[in-house]
Amino acid sequence: MSVVKITFVERSGAEKVVEDAEIGDNMMQVATANGIDGILGECGGGCACGTCHIYIDPEWHSVVGTADDVEDMTLDMVSETRKPTSRLCCQITVSDNMDGLRVIVAPEAL
Amino acid sequence: MNSSEGHSTASGCPFSSGNMTLSDMSLTDPLIQARPQEFYSKLRNEDPVHYDEKLGMWLVSRYDDIVTLLRNPQTFSDKKGYEAQYASGFFEEFKQILEKEGGGFFPDVIKSDPPEHTRIRKLLDSAFSAHRVKTLEPAITRIIVGLVEQLADKAAAGKVIDGVKEFSIPLTIAVICEQLGMNQYDGDKISEWSAAITAQIGRMQNREQMVENANKICELQNFIIGQMKDREANPKEDMISDLVHAHTEDGGKLTFGEAVSLVRALIIAGNETTATAISNLLFILATQPAVAAQLYDNVEDERYLTRFIEELLRYAPPVRGLAKMTTRETELGGTKLPKGAHMLVLYGSGNDDERRFECPRSFDASRGNVGNHVAFGVGIHRCIGASLARMEIRVAAKELIKRVRNIQLAIPVDQVTYLPTVATHSIASLPITLMRR
Numbered sequence: 312m313s314v315v316k317i318t319f320v321e322r323s324g325a326e327k328v329v330e331d332a333e334i335g336d337n338m339m340q341v342a343t344a345n346g347i348d349g350i351l352g353e354c355g356g357g358c359a360c361g362t363c364h365i366y367i368d369p370e371w372h373s374v375v376g377t378a379d380d381v382e383d384m385t386l387d388m389v390s391e392t393r394k395p396t397s398r399l400c401c402q403i404t405v406s407d408n409m410d411g412l413r414v415i416v417a418p419e420a421l
Numbered sequence: 422m423n424s425s426e427g428h429s430t431a432s433g434c435p436f437s438s439g440n441m442t443l444s445d446m447s448l449t450d451p452l453i454q455a456r457p458q459e460f461y462s463k464l465r466n467e468d469p470v471h472y473d474e475k476l477g478m479w480l481v482s483r484y485d486d487i488v489t490l491l492r493n494p495q496t497f498s499d500k501k502g503y504e505a506q507y508a509s510g511f512f513e514e515f516k517q518i519l520e521k522e523g524g525g526f527f528p529d530v531i532k533s534d535p536p537e538h539t540r541i542r543k544l545l546d547s548a549f550s551a552h553r554v555k556t557l558e559p560a561i562t563r564i565i566v567g568l569v570e571q572l573a574d575k576a577a578a579g580k581v582i583d584g585v586k587e588f589s590i591p592l593t594i595a596v597i598c599e600q601l602g603m604n605q606y607d608g609d610k611i612s613e614w615s616a617a618i619t620a621q622i623g624r625m626q627n628r629e630q631m632v633e634n635a636n637k638i639c640e641l642q643n644f645i646i647g648q649m650k651d652r653e654a655n656p657k658e659d660m661i662s663d664l665v666h667a668h669t670e671d672g673g674k675l676t677f678g679e680a681v682s683l684v685r686a687l688i689i690a691g692n693e694t695t696a697t698a699i700s701n702l703l704f705i706l707a708t709q710p711a712v713a714a715q716l717y718d719n720v721e722d723e724r725y726l727t728r729f730i731e732e733l734l735r736y737a738p739p740v741r742g743l744a745k746m747t748t749r750e751t752e753l754g755g756t757k758l759p760k761g762a763h764m765l766v767l768y769g770s771g772n773d774d775e776r777r778f779e780c781p782r783s784f785d786a787s788r789g790n791v792g793n794h795v796a797f798g799v800g801i802h803r804c805i806g807a808s809l810a811r812m813e814i815r816v817a818a819k820e821l822i823k824r825v826r827n828i829q830l831a832i833p834v835d836q837v838t839y840l841p842t843v844a845t846h847s848i849a850s851l852p853i854t855l856m857r858r
Contacts, residue, residue, distance in 0.1 A: 353803045355546035381551045387727045388792030
């Protein structure tokens with residue numbers, strides 16, 4: 312298997328399924344390449360801008376993993392919309408055990 | 422600038438009232454440049470996309486319009502806006518001086534539009550990631566501790582210190598020079614060169630100043646070219662070597678001129694703006710005792726510090742206004758714009774927009790949307806050095822708080838001077854006194 316299926320739930324509630332997310336690719340880049348609304352990745356994956364904020368369903372937590380301290384600090388900058396399940400998808404590498412993963416694009420902070 | 426200044430509205434937000442009309446005002450006025458909040462407020466409330474006749478530019482002042490514009494780089498060209506701003510009024514003569522004495526005229530390759538911009542930007546992204554910057558923390562701390570100690574020694578001897586020239590500017594220059602692998606450098610020269618470059622987008626230089634600045638930029642470029650030649654022959658573990666030997670994603674190499682322009686951008690962009698942010702930190706510590714007390718009490722709390730720094734950037738963004746140009750007839754914030762409209766995006770005003778930030782003139786690190794400021798810009802040109810800037814401000818705040826106390830202005834607050842420019846809002850000189858802790 313070199314690709315997995317990932318579902319992104321956009322802010323409108325629309326579900327976009329990416330059938331062919333390449334293992335080893337950066338999840339933010341997968342999202343922007345597939346035009347997922349609300350994932351901007353403006354800092355280019357540098358964990359600096361918080362514009363690729365997603366929520367991971369709790370049952371996927373152990374697969375996707377936890378934010379490290381640098382990501383944790385950047386998530387603090389989007390604290391208004393931060394949840395325990397928050398991640399920045401530029402810090403996630405697509406792996407073979409992510410087939411079927413469903414992530415929710417976080418709302419824009421007001 | 423103190424939150425206790427001015428009157429209060431029914432909601433308790435401080436504001437200051439003015440009696441001039443917009444048509445009497447221009448961002449070219451150094452008094453407005455120095456204390457712009459009232460002007461920004463008028464713009465936002467009366468004419469959010471306003472044509473400033475004297476400047477010859479459309480001022481974009483509301484947060485939402487700023488974000489809309491910045492997320493549409495095809496309609497609002499960074500390249501065209503920047504070119505029209507650069508050495509405005511004297512461009513041909515400026516260019517000739519650089520071609521004759523400065524090794525060439527090298528346009529800023531990062532100030533471009535997609536797809537060209539994408540190619541260059543990708544090359545630089547990894548060098549400035551938050552994770553890479555984290556690895557620099559010990560080196561940055563060493564530099565900053567040295568400078569804070571010097572500051573404390575001078576203060577103990579009863580001297581008035583210039584927070585800008587004796588702390589903020591040497592600090593950011595030392596950090597970027599270390600990154601670029603320049604062990605030996607003349608900090609005063611680099612500071613002069615930076616001012617000469619930023620003056621090219623400041624719109625406030627006359628011809629004589631342009632010639633003087635162009636000559637300084639020639640010196641800068643000759644210095645950079647010397648550094649690059651050295652790295653070509655003797656590659657090192659530094660960013661100049663990385664750029665000299667870099668390959669873009671398509672397998673191509675940067676041209677010599679592109680590489681010169683990028684090294685130049687890194688030296689300049691990495692120092693003046695961050696220095697201004699650190700000067701603003703000193704200014705706020707000296708003029709807002711309640712904010713200072715809160716920082717002293719919470720400086721060990723990393724989460725608090727993160728929020729404090731974001732609020733500092735929102736409250737006092739170093740970059741005031743950068744240029745864009747419309748590539749077609751369009752509309753922004755209800756205003757029709759012709760093709761070729763020269764726009765100035767007022768980040769300073771966006772951060773002050775009461776539609777977005779409640780009581781914007783109150784420094785409040787606990788505001789819920791503290792990270793939503795536009796101090797680093799938005800969209801594809803979002804500041805690449807944001808993580809480095811944050812780290813420098815963070816370490817400066819920590820080490821200052823640890824080592825000194827009672828930072829006071831040595832002049833009345835209304836005598837603090839600012840650089841004459843539309844591009845940034847930079848304190849020119851900040852005389853302060855302080856005590857060792």
